[in-house]
Amino acid sequence: MARVLINFAHPALEKSRVHQQLLTTVKGIRGITINDLYEQYPDLDINVAREQSLLEKHDIILLQHPFYWYSAPAIVKQWQDLVLEHGWAYGHTGKALKGKYFGNVISAGSAETGYHPDGKHQYPVTQFLLPFSQTAILCNMDYMAPYVIYGVHRMDIEDIRAAAQDYRRMLELLRDDKVAPSALLRLNYMNEALQLPSQTR
Numbered sequence: 001m002a003r004v005l006i007n008f009a010h011p012a013l014e015k016s017r018v019h020q021q022l023l024t025t026v027k028g029i030r031g032i033t034i035n036d037l038y039e040q041y042p043d044l045d046i047n048v049a050r051e052q053s054l055l056e057k058h059d060i061i062l063l064q065h066p067f068y069w070y071s072a073p074a075i076v077k078q079w080q081d082l083v084l085e086h087g088w089a090y091g092h093t094g095k096a097l098k099g100k101y102f103g104n105v106i107s108a109g110s111a112e113t114g115y116h117p118d119g120k121h122q123y124p125v126t127q128f129l130l131p132f133s134q135t136a137i138l139c140n141m142d143y144m145a146p147y148v149i150y151g152v153h154r155m156d157i158e159d160i161r162a163a164a165q166d167y168r169r170m171l172e173l174l175r176d177d178k179v180a181p182s183a184l185l186r187l188n189y190m191n192e193a194l195q196l197p198s199q200t201r
Contacts (some may be wrong), residue, residue, distance in 0.1 A: 067107060
């Protein structure tokens, strides 16, 4: 069984219908650890030793966050700057994360069609996430295709609940090794794994 860590970051969770439902749906799942960064560190005073220990204990590390300004909320950058230390996460002796899998779980207000050359945002989400994929590579991790929930501004409660159930199923597949993280390196989006026949995951 793979151990999955979700580093969650949302500075205004009380206003988020989608992430509230996602957390409610996946909370308490065996083998899944939720680390709410803003809850832990409201003053952005990151406990580096705690965070490094969590990373060492898990096989798959996911950053779950809204897609703020084509990136992540501020605490994620603070977390990266302090936790991913030279000599620990990268550099000649920085091998603590070697062989782990890393990925983003994001919600986007726009529909997927907005993230195309002729769309509002002009580029695919994966291109905006290049700093995360390159960080994973620098830290000797494999970057998985992102899990993306598009069009959240137009979702009704039933859509949100369905999206949350899909997300739970994805996490359970990862935890139970029913979808190999290595298989997610070849996909555009992690969500696509939910549609694959079980024998090809």
